[in-house]
Amino acid sequence: MRILLSNDDGYFAPGIEHLARALRDLADITVVAPERDRSGASNSLTLDRPLSLRRAANGFYFVNGTPTDCVHLAVTGMLDELPDMVISGINHGANMGDDTIYSGTVAAATEGYLLGVPSLAISLASRHCEHFATAAQVAREIVADLLQRPFAEPMLLNVNVPDLPYAELRGRVVTRLGKRHKAEPVVRMQTPRDETVYWVGAAGEAQDAGEGTDFHAVRQQRVSMTPLQIDLTHNAQLASLRDWMGE
Amino acid sequence: MRILLSNDDGYFAPGIEHLARALRDLADITVVAPERDRSGASNSLTLDRPLSLRRAANGFYFVNGTPTDCVHLAVTGMLDELPDMVISGINHGANMGDDTIYSGTVAAATEGYLLGVPSLAISLASRHCEHFATAAQVAREIVADLLQRPFAEPMLLNVNVPDLPYAELRGRVVTRLGKRHKAEPVVRMQTPRDETVYWVGAAGEAQDAGEGTDFHAVRQQRVSMTPLQIDLTHNAQLASLRDWMGE
Amino acid sequence: MRILLSNDDGYFAPGIEHLARALRDLADITVVAPERDRSGASNSLTLDRPLSLRRAANGFYFVNGTPTDCVHLAVTGMLDELPDMVISGINHGANMGDDTIYSGTVAAATEGYLLGVPSLAISLASRHCEHFATAAQVAREIVADLLQRPFAEPMLLNVNVPDLPYAELRGRVVTRLGKRHKAEPVVRMQTPRDETVYWVGAAGEAQDAGEGTDFHAVRQQRVSMTPLQIDLTHNAQLASLRDWMGE
Amino acid sequence: MRILLSNDDGYFAPGIEHLARALRDLADITVVAPERDRSGASNSLTLDRPLSLRRAANGFYFVNGTPTDCVHLAVTGMLDELPDMVISGINHGANMGDDTIYSGTVAAATEGYLLGVPSLAISLASRHCEHFATAAQVAREIVADLLQRPFAEPMLLNVNVPDLPYAELRGRVVTRLGKRHKAEPVVRMQTPRDETVYWVGAAGEAQDAGEGTDFHAVRQQRVSMTPLQIDLTHNAQLASLRDWMGE
Numbered sequence: 001m002r003i004l005l006s007n008d009d010g011y012f013a014p015g016i017e018h019l020a021r022a023l024r025d026l027a028d029i030t031v032v033a034p035e036r037d038r039s040g041a042s043n044s045l046t047l048d049r050p051l052s053l054r055r056a057a058n059g060f061y062f063v064n065g066t067p068t069d070c071v072h073l074a075v076t077g078m079l080d081e082l083p084d085m086v087i088s089g090i091n092h093g094a095n096m097g098d099d100t101i102y103s104g105t106v107a108a109a110t111e112g113y114l115l116g117v118p119s120l121a122i123s124l125a126s127r128h129c130e131h132f133a134t135a136a137q138v139a140r141e142i143v144a145d146l147l148q149r150p151f152a153e154p155m156l157l158n159v160n161v162p163d164l165p166y167a168e169l170r171g172r173v174v175t176r177l178g179k180r181h182k183a184e185p186v187v188r189m190q191t192p193r194d195e196t197v198y199w200v201g202a203a204g205e206a207q208d209a210g211e212g213t214d215f216h217a218v219r220q221q222r223v224s225m226t227p228l229q230i231d232l233t234h235n236a237q238l239a240s241l242r243d244w245m246g247e
Numbered sequence: 248m249r250i251l252l253s254n255d256d257g258y259f260a261p262g263i264e265h266l267a268r269a270l271r272d273l274a275d276i277t278v279v280a281p282e283r284d285r286s287g288a289s290n291s292l293t294l295d296r297p298l299s300l301r302r303a304a305n306g307f308y309f310v311n312g313t314p315t316d317c318v319h320l321a322v323t324g325m326l327d328e329l330p331d332m333v334i335s336g337i338n339h340g341a342n343m344g345d346d347t348i349y350s351g352t353v354a355a356a357t358e359g360y361l362l363g364v365p366s367l368a369i370s371l372a373s374r375h376c377e378h379f380a381t382a383a384q385v386a387r388e389i390v391a392d393l394l395q396r397p398f399a400e401p402m403l404l405n406v407n408v409p410d411l412p413y414a415e416l417r418g419r420v421v422t423r424l425g426k427r428h429k430a431e432p433v434v435r436m437q438t439p440r441d442e443t444v445y446w447v448g449a450a451g452e453a454q455d456a457g458e459g460t461d462f463h464a465v466r467q468q469r470v471s472m473t474p475l476q477i478d479l480t481h482n483a484q485l486a487s488l489r490d491w492m493g494e
Numbered sequence: 495m496r497i498l499l500s501n502d503d504g505y506f507a508p509g510i511e512h513l514a515r516a517l518r519d520l521a522d523i524t525v526v527a528p529e530r531d532r533s534g535a536s537n538s539l540t541l542d543r544p545l546s547l548r549r550a551a552n553g554f555y556f557v558n559g560t561p562t563d564c565v566h567l568a569v570t571g572m573l574d575e576l577p578d579m580v581i582s583g584i585n586h587g588a589n590m591g592d593d594t595i596y597s598g599t600v601a602a603a604t605e606g607y608l609l610g611v612p613s614l615a616i617s618l619a620s621r622h623c624e625h626f627a628t629a630a631q632v633a634r635e636i637v638a639d640l641l642q643r644p645f646a647e648p649m650l651l652n653v654n655v656p657d658l659p660y661a662e663l664r665g666r667v668v669t670r671l672g673k674r675h676k677a678e679p680v681v682r683m684q685t686p687r688d689e690t691v692y693w694v695g696a697a698g699e700a701q702d703a704g705e706g707t708d709f710h711a712v713r714q715q716r717v718s719m720t721p722l723q724i725d726l727t728h729n730a731q732l733a734s735l736r737d738w739m740g741e
Numbered sequence: 742m743r744i745l746l747s748n749d750d751g752y753f754a755p756g757i758e759h760l761a762r763a764l765r766d767l768a769d770i771t772v773v774a775p776e777r778d779r780s781g782a783s784n785s786l787t788l789d790r791p792l793s794l795r796r797a798a799n800g801f802y803f804v805n806g807t808p809t810d811c812v813h814l815a816v817t818g819m820l821d822e823l824p825d826m827v828i829s830g831i832n833h834g835a836n837m838g839d840d841t842i843y844s845g846t847v848a849a850a851t852e853g854y855l856l857g858v859p860s861l862a863i864s865l866a867s868r869h870c871e872h873f874a875t876a877a878q879v880a881r882e883i884v885a886d887l888l889q890r891p892f893a894e895p896m897l898l899n900v901n902v903p904d905l906p907y908a909e910l911r912g913r914v915v916t917r918l919g920k921r922h923k924a925e926p927v928v929r930m931q932t933p934r935d936e937t938v939y940w941v942g943a944a945g946e947a948q949d950a951g952e953g954t955d956f957h958a959v960r961q962q963r964v965s966m967t968p969l970q971i972d973l974t975h976n977a978q979l980a981s982l983r984d985w986m987g988e
Contacts, residue, residue, distance in 0.1 A: 012753075012797060035777050036805065043289035043348050044313075047934065048558065049543035050436060050444035056753060064542065064777065068289075068349075069447065077433035077445050098361065100479050101290045102315075114345065115429055151491060155484060174489045176480040182362055186324035187686045189297060192678070192693045193788070197297035198324050199686045200316065227488050229481035232347050233423040237402060237474035242421045244398060245472070259506075259550060283529050283558065294687070295805065296790035303506060311530065311789065434933045439925075439940045440541070446933045536809075537783035537842045544930060544938035562783075562843075563941065571927035571939050592855065594973050595784050596809075608839065609923055645985060649978060668983045670974040676856055680818035683791060691791035692818050694810065719986070721978035726841050727917040728970035731896060735968050736915045738892060 001027040001147060004083040004112065006070045007091065008038045008104025011062040015090035015124065015132055020060075022136035023087075026143050030083070031060040032074040034067060034104075039092075041066045041104035043111070053078060067108035075115045085146070086112025086119040089159075090135040094125035096160050096214040097178040099203060100228065106158055110230060113156040118146075120156075125218045126163035134169065135161040138223055160214055160224040172223040178213030180204040248274040248394060251330040251359065253317045254338065255285045255351025258309040262337035262371065262379055267307075269383035270334075273390050277330070278307040279321040281314060281351075286339075288313045288351035290358070300325060314355035322362045332393070333359025336369035336406075337382040343372065343407050343461040344425040346450060347475065353405055357477060360403040365393075367403075372465045373410030381416065382408040385470055407461055407471040419470040425460030427451040495521040495641060498577040498606065500564045501585065502532045502598025505556040509584035509618065509626055514554075516630035517581075520637050524577070525554040526568040528561060528598075533586075535560045535598035537605070547572060561602035569609045579637070580606025580613040583653075584629040588619035590654050590708040591672040593697060594722065600652055604724060607650035612640075614650075619712045620657030628663065629655040632717055654708055654718040666717040672707030674698040742768040742888060745824040745853065747811045748832065749779045749845025752803040756831035756865065756873055761801075763877035764828075767884050771824070772801040773815040775808060775845075780833075782807045782845035784852070794819060808849035816856045826887070827853025827860040830900075831876040835866035837901055837955040838919040840944060841969065847899055851971060854897040859887075861897075866959045867904035875910065876902040879964055901955055901965040913964040919954030921945040 003023060007016045011033035020029050032053070034041075046065045051073055055061050061078075063070045071086055088108035095103040105121050112119035120142065124135045138161050158177075162169060184201030191197055209215035217224035250270060254263045258280035267276050279300070281288075293312045298320055302308050308325075310317045318333055335355035342350040352368050359366035367389065371382045385408050405424075409416065431448030438444055456462035464471035497517060501510045505527035514523050526547070528535075540559045545567055549555050555572075557564045565580055582602035589597040599615050606613035614636065618629045632655050652671075656663060678695030685691055703709035711718035744764060748757045752774035761770050773794070775782075787806045792814055796802055802819075804811045812827055829849035836844040846862050853860035861883065865876045879902050899918075903910060925942030932938055950956035958965035 037295065040292040040294040041289075042291040042315075042354070044291040044351075045287040045289070045349050045447055047287040047447055048284065048546065050446045051433070052442060052444050052542070066291075072430070072447060073433050073445050076430070076448070077435065098477065101357070101361070101477060102292050104291075107289070110348070114348070149491065152487060153484075155488065156481070157488075158479075172492060174485055174492060174494060176482070176485065177478055179478075183319070183323070184686075186298070186320050188324065189683065192681045192695055195299060197299050198320050199297045200292055200294055200319060201323065201686055225488065225492070227481040227484035228479045229484070230345065230348055230479070231424055231426075232405075232475045232477070234403070234474040234476035235423070237400075237476075238421055238423065240399060241402065241404075241472065241474050244396065245419060245421060247421060295793070299789065431933075436930065439928045439942055448933055531789065534786040534788040535783075536785040536848070538785040538807075538845075539781040539783070539843050539941055541781040541941055542778065544940045545927070546936060546938050560785075566924070566941060567927050567939050570924070570942070571929065592971065595851070595855075595971060596786050598785075601783070604842065608842075643985065646981060647978075649982065650975070651982075652973075666986060668979055668986060668988060670976070670979065671972055673972075677813070677817070680792070680814050682818065689793060691793050692814050693791045694786055694788055694813060695817065719982065721975040721982050722973045723975035723978070724839065724842060724973070725918055725920075726899075726969045726971070728897070728968040729917070731894075731968035731970075732915055732917065734893060735896065735898075735966065738890065739913060739915060739966070741915060 002083045003027040003029055003085045003087055004074055005029060005031045006033045006067055006088050006108040008041055008067040009092050010034055010037045011056060011060045015092055018132040018136040019090050019139055022140045023143060032070045033062055034070060035062040035064050038066050038104050040102050041107060042102050043068050043107040045069060067104040068111045071108050071111040083117055086117050087139060089122035090132055091123035092129050094160050095121060095123040097180045100158060100177060109156055118151060118154050120159060122159040124163050125160045129163055131163050131165060134164060134166045137166050156228045158226045158228050160218050162218050162221050164221060168221060169223060170221045172225055173217045175214045175217045175224045175226050176212055177226055178206055178215040179208035181207045249330045250274040250276055250332045250334055251321055252276060252278045253280045253314055253335050253355040255288055255314045256339050257281055257284045258303060258307045262339055265379040265383040266337050266386055269387045270390060279317045280309055281317060282309040282311050285313055285351050287349050288354060289349050290315050290354040292316060314351040315358045318355050318358040330364055333364050333366040334386060337379055338370035339376050341372035341407055342368060342370040344427045347405060347424060356403055365398060365401050367406060369406040371410050372407045376410055378410050378412060381411060381413045384413050403475045405473040405475050407465050409465050409468050411468060415468060416470060417468045419472055420464045422461045422464045422471045422473045423459055424473055425453055425462040426455035428454040496577045497521040497523055497579045497581055498568055499523060499525045500527045500561055500582050500602040502535055502561045503586050504528055504531045505550060505554045509586055512626040512630040513584050513633055516634045517637060526564045527556055528564060529556040529558050532560050532598050534596050535601060536596050537562050537601040539563060561598040562605045565602050565605040577611055580611050581633060583616035584626055585617035586623050588654055589615060589617040591674045594652060594671060603650055612645060612648050614653060616653040618657050619654045623657055625657050625659060628658060628660045631660050650722045652720040652722050654712050656712050656715050658715060662715060663717060664715045666719055667711045669708045669711045669718045669720050670706055671720055672700055672709040673702035675701040743824045744768040744770055744826045744828055745815055746770060746772045747774045747808055747829050747849040749782055749808045750833050751775055751778045752797060752801045756833055759873040759877040760831050760880055763881045764884060773811045774803055775811060776803040776805050779807055779845050781843050782848060783843050784809050784848040786810060808845040809852045812849050812852040824858055827858050828880060830863035831873055832864035833870050834868060835901055836862060836864040838921045841899060841918060850897055859892060859895050861900060863900040865904050866901045870904055872904050872906060875905060875907045878907050897969045899967040899969050901959050903959050903962050905962060909962060910964060911962045913966055914958045916955045916958045916965045916967050917953055918967055919947055919956040920949035922948045
């Protein structure tokens with residue numbers, strides 16, 4: 001099995017090192033990740049300049065681009081064969097609910113999926129990530145399971161792992177994405193040159209976090225697994241929009 | 248009515264100028280757009296540095312950030328009241344099918360929608376955009392219609408306009424997103440310093456472009472209007488994933 | 495006479511507009527400036543990606559690069575003939591003493607000089623620039639004088655203009671660069687995500703600002719004109735270094 | 742002795758690793774270098790956003806800024822005491838003649854010197870650097886010599902080392918900077934999206950490369966040592982400029 005790893009925290013991040021180590025006896029691993037922290041990069045693609053690909057001392061490759069660039073470049077220009085799987089992470093922090101829209105970690109997996117490869121994004125769901133080893137073990141188990149029983153159809157899985165010792169996990173559960181409250185407003189600051197600048201504020205707290213959601217699962221100490229899709233059509237609104245237009 | 252305009256081509260782009268001019272007698276217009284071309288930015292948010300907001304000679308504001316940053320900053324830190332609408336565009340080029348995943352134009356509208364504002368992305372669907380005036384007129388008509396009859400529920404509309412003289416349009420039609428073939432592979436080049444670099448290749452041709460899709464509508468010289476959603480849960484796969492997991 | 499204008503504040507900055515307007519009946523003017531504020535860019539050259547050149551509505555060209563890139567690209571790839579002069583500015587703020595090391599405005603003129611063109615950097619010496627018209631008038635007079643009497647040898651001139659109404663200027667004077675005290679230390683801040691970041695602090699106050707220096711001239715309400723060189727060899731230390739090495 | 746190391750190739754570059762290893766038993770070493778390749782950065786300072794400082798697995802610190810930012814931040818905000826020396830490099834490629842204007846490696850040393858610390862930039866003078874160990878050994882010897890006999894006054898030294906096995910070096914020699922011919926013109930390319938872009942071309946060949954210059958020394962297989970200054974005043978032109986102005 002050939003697995004391509006990427007992330008949005010940068011090729012040097014502890015999460016991707018844990019991941020590579022956990023999987024290396026199960027599969028041929030290639031790491032292609034951003035040269036610097038690109039958290040929040042979403043699916044952005046670099047169109048106005050070319051990308052370069054360099055190899056670090058530990059054998060990981062790094063790209064001066066986004067997570068999406070990394071997977072795109074690896075799959076369409078670097079690897080000789082399509083990988084059997086793309087895994088992105090382990091992200092430093094949760095990617096639940098609306099986070100998935102902004103996440104570079106999820107985006108790297110999405111790019112794999114768009115290119116026809118079963119893909120998985122994995123995140124450690126806390127602010128002060130302590131248990132990367134737990135998430136790495138979870139990733140390893142999913143890969144081992146897939147080696148036994150592949151999915152019937154291509155999937156794009158979004159996995160969030162509670163930041164706990166492995167023994168305290170209470171299993172895996174299939175979830176839907178919850179929703180967050182609106183983000184906090186931007187935070188205004190003065191620079192030392194007395195200019196006003198604005199920091200993007202923190203994400204909102206969970207709003208729709210009831211049973212069945214990713215938020216709920218993680219609070220229950222369970223690994224949350226959400227299948228994602230990439231067709232943004234709002235099917236439920238097609239009729240009401242037709243109605244509004246008098247079609 | 249107060250409308251916030253943004254785009255991903257930059258505050259100086261002809262598309263946003265056409266849009267502002269077409270709407271200024273229908274609504275109070277504020278323009279907050281990126282200081283430079285950010286095509287392909289998707290929903291990326293700038294988290295590692297603060298943003299600055301400057302005012303150009305023509306009254307447009309520009310931000311050293313992404314389209315999403317622009318709308319986020321305008322709505323949560325600059326405008327005194329929530330705008331009644333966010334309009335993003337007129338994009339230089341189509342945003343149909345999978346393009347919506349990568350588009351900064353769609354992302355700016357998405358950010359408005361996430362912040363509770365009805366939002367619309369509008370794109371001129373050709374490579375060599377000639378008829379911005381047509382798209383501006385289409386935007387004007389939609390806004391005029393909404394002034395008469397608002398939507399019953401918040402919407403995030405993705406509008407693609409054929410690049411034709413206005414008189415040659417054949418009406419508006421509600422569509423779903425089509426799909427493209429996989430993108431072209433990256434294009435390898437040598438720099439003058441003899442380093443290998445890679446350009447992200449062109450988007451794929453339309454694949455699922457049959458009746459009912461945005462691709463089809465535009466080919467029929469019709470304005471395509473697709474309602475978008477932001478919940479990426481793949482509901483149709485929940486059962487098969489549960490099955491795989493033996494839940 | 496053909497003059498190439500650039501700056502480091504961006505092609506949209508009021509300083510370069512004043513400059514272009516003041517010179518347009520004396521010379522053929524081409525403006526090629528950075529697409530965004532690149533203050534502090536020094537002589538940096540963009541080597542890891544290519545540059546693009548775009549034309550704004552007002553006829554100015556802008557480049558997604560540094561001030562040095564702009565002049566380099568204009569002279570070696572865009573203009574049909576070598577310009578007769580490169581003028582960079584009018585900078586928003588002084589470029590005196592050690593500032594010249596960091597200044598993108600001075601760097602744009604330096605690049606012109608390195609490419610064999612007499613070059614001039616012009617700055618408005620205050621924090622809250624009010625009198626761009628004064629500096630524009632000064633630039634106009636210098637160009638008019640040069641049309642009458644060119645320099646005997648190529649020069650790289652660094653001009654600083656007091657931020658005063660033109661009538662209050664007390665003439666031009668040749669100066670040497672003064673020196674500043676060390677810069678203020680970096681300023682530590684916490685981001686809304688509770689990360690520690692550091693802003694580069696303000697430049698130091700003038701230290702060597704006695705008679706003959708640029709600082710002194712400007713304080714005397716005079717236009718400071720300093721000829722600059724680009725050979726960084728410390729000739730006065732050659733002997734003591736040889737001595738240390740026992741040569 | 743406390744030595745601060747930086748470079749412009751990035752904290753992961755082989756040159757800085759060789760340097761750190763060669764010096765670690767002679768001095769307390771702190772490495773603060775850019776998070777990515779910033780070749781060509783010159784003395785650019787980051788003024789429009791704050792800097793962050795992170796620690797890599799090997800103990801090196803990296804900054805999302807320029808070489809100048811790195812030294813500035815380390816000296817004014819991170820280190821408890823002023824270091825006894827700043828060493829920048831080992832650069833991948835020569836920094837001779839006019840290169841010194843553009844070099845980020847020289848700039849890092851310049852920033853140390855401006856902040857009152859004896860500083861040294863060291864470069865391996867070839868395109869395909871093979872002998873970092875040679876340059877590391879040269880740096881070690883200079884530091885060892887300085888521990889015995891410090892300079893009488895602060896110095897900013899620019900050192901270029903031939904890319905040869907150590908045994909083939911023919912000693913060290915004090916030099917002045919040579920000059921290069923003008924740089925090659927920009928190189929025009931078409932992107933896959935059919936846009937025209939321009940790469941900055943190669944540096945010019947050595948022009949003033951006669952005896953006494955850095956170019957000459959390196960060609961003679963000698964280590965070139967040039968003391969640099971930071972006062973750009975062109976003293977030799979002061980009189981002719983006064984003359985032109987009729988003072």
